[in-house]
Amino acid sequence: MANSASDLGTQPLRSVFTSTLLDIFKQLNISLVVSTYQAGKVILVRHDQTTNAINTHFRNFAKPMGIAVKDNRLCIGGTNTVWEYRNLPAVAAKLEPSGKHDACYLPSSSHITGDIDVHEMAWSEDNQLWLVNTRFDCLCTIDTEHSFTPRWRPSFISALAPEDRCHxxxxxxxxxxxxxxxxxxxxxxxxxxxxxxAKGGVLIDIETNQTLLAGLSMPHSPRWHQDCLWLLESGKGALTKVDINSGASSAVANLSGFTRGLDFYGPLAFIGLSQVRESASFGAIPLVAETEERTCGVWVVHVETGQTLGFLRFESGVEEIFDVQIIPHSRFPELLEWDDPKVNSSYVIPEEALAKVSPSY
Structure with missing residues (x-):
C-alpha cells in the first residue's frame, strides 16, 4: 500500500508499506519514532484508524540522530542540542479531530551540547541520560552546568579531543x-x-575495557534483549546475534540496505535501512560490493527465524535512516513543534497546585 506527503521541500515523500506491518502495529498497539539527519526530519510512523493505513508524520529538526524513549519522555539529539519532550495526554485529548490522538509530546527543555555528534542516547536506571559523544570518542551525561560530562572512553583513546578518532x-x-x-x-x-x-569495527565491554569482537563491518546499534546481545553489522546489512561467552557472532538476517537503528518488541526486531552512498569511504564495504539495489525504510524481522514480517519502504524524499525507537501503548501520537500555539497554552504544574486551578480551566 502507498503513502505520500509533500513536506520535504522539492522532493516529495513517497513510501509503501505491507499490510502485515499494519497488522503488527494494530496487534501491538505501538508506533515508531524514526530519525533521518539526511532529510532533517523526525518521523512518527503510526496507525491511522480513519484510513486504516500506516501514516508517516514529519517534523523538522537540525540533524536529528539519537533517540531515547522512556515512560512519557522522548529525547532527540541534534547538531548541537538535545531536545526533551514530554507526553501530555490531556493535550492529546484536545487535538483535532477529536479522539484520534492517544499521545501528544510537547517540548519541555533543550540542552546545548555543542557539536558533539550525538549518535545514541539512553536513560540509565537512575534516570540519567547517557549520550554517545562520537566527536569526542566518549560516553557522557549532561547537566545544567556543563556542555557535557565525559564518563567513559575506550582505553586506546589517549585524550579527549573533538577529532572523531574511532567513531x-x-x-x-x-x-x-x-x-x-x-x-x-x-x-x-x-x-x-x-x-x-570494511572490517575494522569493534565491540567493547565498558566495565572491563576489553574488545569482545573485532573485524566487524561497520557495527551499529548494540542492544541487550531477552538476555542476548544484538547489533547491526551495517556494512553487511545484517542483524547479528553475539554470544558473549564464546565471542562468536552469527547473522540472523541479511537485508538489502545499510542497517542502522534497532529496537525490539518481544521476538520482533524493528530495523532501519538506508541507501548507502557509493563513495570512496563506503565503496569497499560488502553491502556495496554485493548488493546493487539498496533500500531505505524500516523492516520488521522475527529474531528466531530471521524472516521479514513486514516493512515500510521510502521511495522518495528519505534515503537514510539513523535511529528507530518504539513508542509503546500509543497508536497515533503527535509531536508538537516549539512554535505551536498549543505549547503556549499548555501548562504542567505540581499535583498539589491543581486543586487551586479555577474551575473554568
Whole structure:
C-alpha cells in the first residue's frame, strides 16, 4: 500500500508499506519514532484508524540522530542540542479531530551540547541520560552546568579531543547501566577509523575495557534483549546475534540496505535501512560490493527465524535512516513543534497546585 506527503521541500515523500506491518502495529498497539539527519526530519510512523493505513508524520529538526524513549519522555539529539519532550495526554485529548490522538509530546527543555555528534542516547536506571559523544570518542551525561560530562572512553583513546578518532557510535545498557559499545575502528588519530572501514569495527565491554569482537563491518546499534546481545553489522546489512561467552557472532538476517537503528518488541526486531552512498569511504564495504539495489525504510524481522514480517519502504524524499525507537501503548501520537500555539497554552504544574486551578480551566 502507498503513502505520500509533500513536506520535504522539492522532493516529495513517497513510501509503501505491507499490510502485515499494519497488522503488527494494530496487534501491538505501538508506533515508531524514526530519525533521518539526511532529510532533517523526525518521523512518527503510526496507525491511522480513519484510513486504516500506516501514516508517516514529519517534523523538522537540525540533524536529528539519537533517540531515547522512556515512560512519557522522548529525547532527540541534534547538531548541537538535545531536545526533551514530554507526553501530555490531556493535550492529546484536545487535538483535532477529536479522539484520534492517544499521545501528544510537547517540548519541555533543550540542552546545548555543542557539536558533539550525538549518535545514541539512553536513560540509565537512575534516570540519567547517557549520550554517545562520537566527536569526542566518549560516553557522557549532561547537566545544567556543563556542555557535557565525559564518563567513559575506550582505553586506546589517549585524550579527549573533538577529532572523531574511532567513531564511537552505539551503546547497549544491561540492567539499566551502560555495558557495551560499538566503534568503527581502534584508532587514536583524527578520523583514523576510516582506514580499514570494511572490517575494522569493534565491540567493547565498558566495565572491563576489553574488545569482545573485532573485524566487524561497520557495527551499529548494540542492544541487550531477552538476555542476548544484538547489533547491526551495517556494512553487511545484517542483524547479528553475539554470544558473549564464546565471542562468536552469527547473522540472523541479511537485508538489502545499510542497517542502522534497532529496537525490539518481544521476538520482533524493528530495523532501519538506508541507501548507502557509493563513495570512496563506503565503496569497499560488502553491502556495496554485493548488493546493487539498496533500500531505505524500516523492516520488521522475527529474531528466531530471521524472516521479514513486514516493512515500510521510502521511495522518495528519505534515503537514510539513523535511529528507530518504539513508542509503546500509543497508536497515533503527535509531536508538537516549539512554535505551536498549543505549547503556549499548555501548562504542567505540581499535583498539589491543581486543586487551586479555577474551575473554568
Amino acid at each position: 564511537l557510535n552505539g551503546m547497549a545498557l544491561v540492567n539499566g547501566k551502560p555495558k557495551y559499545v560499538t566503534a568503527l575502528g581502534k584508532s587514536d588519530t583524527a578520523q583514523g577509523w576510516r582506514d580499514g572501514l
